[in-house]
Amino acid sequence: MKTIIEPFRIKVVEPLRMTTREQRERILREAAFNVFNIPARDVLIDLLTDSGTGAMSSLQWAGIMQGDESYAGAESFYRFQERLRELTGFEHILPTHQGRASERILFELVGGKGKVIPNNSHFDTTRANVEHSAAEAVDLPIPEARDPQAFHPFKGNMNVEALVELIERVGAECIPLCMVTVTDNTGGGQPVSLENLRAVRAVCDRYGIPLYLDACRFAENAYFIKLREPGQQGRAVRDIVRDMFDLADGATISAKKDGLVNIGGVLLIRDPALAQRADALLILTEGFVTYGGLAGRDLEAMAQGFEEVVHEDYLAYRIRSTEYLGEKLRTIGYQIVEPPGGHAIYVDAAHLAPHIPRHQFPGQALVCGLYRQGGIRACEIGSVFHGGRGATELVRLAIPRRVYTQSHIDYVVEASAALFECRHTLVGLRMTNDPPVLRHFTARFAEVR
Numbered sequence: 349m350k351t352i353i354e355p356f357r358i359k360v361v362e363p364l365r366m367t368t369r370e371q372r373e374r375i376l377r378e379a380a381f382n383v384f385n386i387p388a389r390d391v392l393i394d395l396l397t398d399s400g401t402g403a404m405s406s407l408q409w410a411g412i413m414q415g416d417e418s419y420a421g422a423e424s425f426y427r428f429q430e431r432l433r434e435l436t437g438f439e440h441i442l443p444t445h446q447g448r449a450s451e452r453i454l455f456e457l458v459g460g461k462g463k464v465i466p467n468n469s470h471f472d473t474t475r476a477n478v479e480h481s482a483a484e485a486v487d488l489p490i491p492e493a494r495d496p497q498a499f500h501p502f503k504g505n506m507n508v509e510a511l512v513e514l515i516e517r518v519g520a521e522c523i524p525l526c527m528v529t530v531t532d533n534t535g536g537g538q539p540v541s542l543e544n545l546r547a548v549r550a551v552c553d554r555y556g557i558p559l560y561l562d563a564c565r566f567a568e569n570a571y572f573i574k575l576r577e578p579g580q581q582g583r584a585v586r587d588i589v590r591d592m593f594d595l596a597d598g599a600t601i602s603a604k605k606d607g608l609v610n611i612g613g614v615l616l617i618r619d620p621a622l623a624q625r626a627d628a629l630l631i632l633t634e635g636f637v638t639y640g641g642l643a644g645r646d647l648e649a650m651a652q653g654f655e656e657v658v659h660e661d662y663l664a665y666r667i668r669s670t671e672y673l674g675e676k677l678r679t680i681g682y683q684i685v686e687p688p689g690g691h692a693i694y695v696d697a698a699h700l701a702p703h704i705p706r707h708q709f710p711g712q713a714l715v716c717g718l719y720r721q722g723g724i725r726a727c728e729i730g731s732v733f734h735g736g737r738g739a740t741e742l743v744r745l746a747i748p749r750r751v752y753t754q755s756h757i758d759y760v761v762e763a764s765a766a767l768f769e770c771r772h773t774l775v776g777l778r779m780t781n782d783p784p785v786l787r788h789f790t791a792r793f794a795e796v797r
């Protein structure tokens with residue numbers, strides 16, 4: 349069979365609300381041309397993020413009813429801990445309310461002035477937490493990652509030579525840990541190979557530097573390894589996942605991605621002394637070590653989500669449906685980051701709207717165009733997001749997990765085709781306020797007419 353169907357049937361539905369073009373025009377103005385300000389009820393297809401927007405399974409909902417809400421030693425915590433131990437091989441498992449809480453704890457422990465954190469590509473909250481600790485965040489992607497059109501099976505790989513150079517330049521004592529993000533979100537949802545992880549590990553060993561994973565999309569990354577890495581085809585995704593974690597001394601995870609839940613996170617630390625210090629920080633701001641800022645029911649949903657995400661029929665559907673959207677957009681004439689990533693398609697807005705100069709945010713203009721055209725909400729990952737640091741003007745269409753069917757995606761394709769036809773009418777924007785951190789969330793704009 350050629351068609352890969354959604355490997356589930358739908359038991360609960362949530363109505364979508366249509367809006368007219370006139371309504372959307374008004375809504376966009378009221379939101380100051382920043383789609384983060386648009387009420388979700390006014391969005392038809394929400395591709396803003398794949399974070400915490402997934403649908404839970406019937407077993408996860410059943411788990412919600414079984415949540416043990418004891419303050420200490422809840423049954424739900426033990427189930428969650430067992431599941432993560434089995435999946436990752438880590439002994440010490442800290443629950444947190446989401447990925448950035450794990451990051452905040454980790455970098456409060458190891459960051460600080462004079463420290464440097466290398467990463468294949470820092471995600472925005474990871475960079476913000478590194479910098480908040482006064483450390484420096486350095487991205488070391490492979491050269492291919494800088495060319496959106498270049499095909500590379502593992503475009504998320506870290507540049508190992510650049511890592512060695514950085515260590516030699518600043519000194520191993522300034523690098524408390526090296527991080528690898530799987531898959532690389534900012535760089536297009538691109539995977540990292542086992543071979544690359546092993547090479548990074550070898551460099552880290554040589555200099556005595558711990559290796560950490562930003563493992564939000566560990567299952568999608570493992571599935572790409574199974575599909576693309578020589579010798580991995582016959583292996584179970586679970587075993588590949590285990591290989592990835594075995595190479596690491598720790599990991600931060602947002603369970604809102606491959607945990608298949610709406611809220612939750614994990615911090616994994618192998619070093620018992622460091623783990624104990626992390627426990628103390630967890631208790632200080634998140635909650636006791638057996639709930640970490642979550643309800644017992646959230647831990648149940650996570651325990652089940654981390655099981656379902658390594659099911660291979662799910663992953664085949666997940667990776668293929670994202671690729672499907674990418675293929676259709678490419679056929680229309682959009683330039684996308686190649687090859688399609690695991691959780692999102694990234695469209696090159698500078699290529700689509702060359703009449704809009706970079707200081708007028710072509711990515712933001714495309715985001716507004718998609719909303720106007722079809723009530724579709726996407727996310728700018730260009731000059732607004734990077735604060736002028738990035739080299740590309742991308743718009744990310746992130747696919748929530750198990751939420752939309754193929755006909756929803758076909759609607760997105762149709763709206764995108766209509767927008768492509770009138771791409772020359774997209775208008776640039778100017779920022780009317782410029783928040784100092786993570787500005788894409790709260791910036792306001794006006795159209796340049």
Ligand SMILES: *Cc1c(COP(=O)(O)O)cnc(C)c1O
Nearest residue numbers: 446447448471473533564602604
């Ligand atoms: C989402 C994400 C985070 C942060 O997780 P939150 O749950 O949003 O705090 C960190 N790194 C990567 C790669 C992510 O995609």
